[in-house]
Amino acid sequence: MKTLRVIVLSLLAVLLSGCGYNAIQRQDEAVKAAWSEVLNQYQRRADLVPNLVNTVKGYAQHEERVLTEVTNARARVGSVQVTPDTINDAQKLQQFQQAQGELSSALSRLMVVSERYPDLKANGLFQNLQAQLEGTENRITVARNRYVQSVQAYNSMIRTFPNNLTAKMFGYQVKPNFTVENEKAISTAPTVDFGTQAPAPAGSAAH
Numbered sequence: 001m002k003t004l005r006v007i008v009l010s011l012l013a014v015l016l017s018g019c020g021y022n023a024i025q026r027q028d029e030a031v032k033a034a035w036s037e038v039l040n041q042y043q044r045r046a047d048l049v050p051n052l053v054n055t056v057k058g059y060a061q062h063e064e065r066v067l068t069e070v071t072n073a074r075a076r077v078g079s080v081q082v083t084p085d086t087i088n089d090a091q092k093l094q095q096f097q098q099a100q101g102e103l104s105s106a107l108s109r110l111m112v113v114s115e116r117y118p119d120l121k122a123n124g125l126f127q128n129l130q131a132q133l134e135g136t137e138n139r140i141t142v143a144r145n146r147y148v149q150s151v152q153a154y155n156s157m158i159r160t161f162p163n164n165l166t167a168k169m170f171g172y173q174v175k176p177n178f179t180v181e182n183e184k185a186i187s188t189a190p191t192v193d194f195g196t197q198a199p200a201p202a203g204s205a206a207h
Helices: 002-018 021-059 064-079 084-088 090-114 118-122 124-158 163-170 180-186
Strands: none
Touching: 021 064, 021 084, 021 090, 021 118, 021 124, 021 163, 064 090, 084 090, 090 124, 118 124, 124 163
């Protein structure tokens, strides 16, 4: 009886392996790892915001509206509850994308405003913060693209025969991905290159 059980289990393991069970497991873990890196980079950006806002406020006190927008957008990012199930829930993923997109837009407006204040642009702390922000935005782009590719590979795998049979048997389902609309919104990194002077408004005097 024991020998028969071993044989049955061995045959079952071979069948499952042939139907992609191990490959599905590996790809599912790859998606989770890619998602963790996305969260890590977005958190890195969120951590920069308070110091960035305070630094700009010291030189641009009259830009209260823009500063408030950035602060509120960061608060909305923090209010989105991210759980392990987020990557399996299209609605939750969309909420996450929307909040991050709003913060991206607010940071872009903050950087445009900062162009009006030469003393701010020359501030060493601000230069350091803008360099960190630029680097973080680049890391976000890389992490997000890797996540998109991981989800695409996973979804293709579990929808292909005979893997689809194994996926159905063990409850593996297609995962939602970044939507085109939100992908465009969050892929527009804030303009943080202060090497070139923004064109002066028509009719204004040159600095």
